[in-house]
Amino acid sequence: MKRVIGSLVSLTGPGTALQELLYGFIMALIFVYAARFGLLTFNSVQEYALVQIGMIATWGTIDGIIFYYIAMCD
């Protein structure tokens, strides 16, 4: 497990890994709190999971593409 996480962090570097984790948790927690405080309602667990996965995958991809193009520009 430690080796898997180590190799994942080595792909991006510790700074970017930390940033992605922080962004990911903050975005996911927004939906958690919105559901807890009744601002969002979900008809099923699957719907809730789909919203979380879709949002995280979208933002992870956007971040990755932006970093790729910034590196290309440099």
Add this chain to the structure above:
Amino acid sequence: MEREARISGLLDGFSSTPLDVLPDKDKRDICESILDRQLESDEEAWADRKDMIWNLVGCILISLLTLVPILLPTFLMDDFMLSLRVASILSSIVLFFVGFFMAPHLGSNRWITGFTMLGMSLIISIVATFTGG
């Protein structure tokens, strides 16, 4: 590309850097000397690009990893609201330990980084929930 156009591109690239304090002639000399040096080979450029692609994949995978403590309680528990509460507590614990174990890489204190990660993410996510994300 013409040499003059390359120099112009380099000069643009160096704008808003410490090179701005140098006279124009010195800046031009620096650009000329860069162009006279051996540039990286196609293989080295491809290796750099491959690293960038792995960086992209890493960003997506690390982001998806954050879903484990968020979604796991939801699938394991019958009470949805209770699972949300457990998910937020689990996320807080994970965030603290992420900061705690990443601190040496960042050259900062373990406890301060852990509590900073925990506090910052909780405050931002609660504020963002009520202000529309």
